[in-house]
Amino acid sequence: MAKLVFLGRLADLAGRAEAEFGFSAPLDWLDVVQWLTDCFSEALGDAVRDPKVRVALNGVILTDRKGLELHNHDELAFLPPVSGG
């Protein structure tokens, strides 16, 4: 199982702050976006593709999300732009 974490308005779009899912082989970025689109909504899939949304794997911001390799027990967080003052 891997854990997905949705922050800010993405939690509203997902309808929850966290989700877990299992898979047999490591997933790449396109697999994850497809899973979000199929299991949640096209709107959520589109939202995480926005380059302004940062992605963190196990607490480390990814500089190149296309290089993602998601394994079981990983935590993947989707971080929309932070609020200002």
Added chain:
Amino acid sequence: MLDVRLLTQPFNPGAFIGPFTNAHPGLGGVCTFVGEVRGGGGVEALELSHYEPLTLPGMQALAETASSRFGLMGMLMLHRVGKMYPGEPIVCVSAAAVHRRAAIEAVDFAMDHLKSNSWFWKRELRAGNWHWIEPRDQDHADLRRWG
């Protein structure tokens, strides 16, 4: 001394600032900023969410950067998360230094970065509905002041 904390309950800034000041004998000045949840505009409540693996480490790194950039003796950085109401403190930053300008500028620097570049997401409750607060151009302009 760097004292950086996320707080989940209402806090009294004075209860932290006093001990922080006392921990730095020989200081020349302490500058403190306390931000509160603004009232008005129909705001009934504010809720801050954060991401545990990034938010506190990011604040710690910011305090370290401010401390070395301005040559501080110490920095206190407190930030609320969770639901809060107008008039409640949301943030407190205090800098202790040998000279006043370093303390004042360090607090200004830390606040600009906390507001624009730290991992917090805010939403306001107005007329019974929650509204996410979006980044503002002014926040980015504030950050550019520091190069």
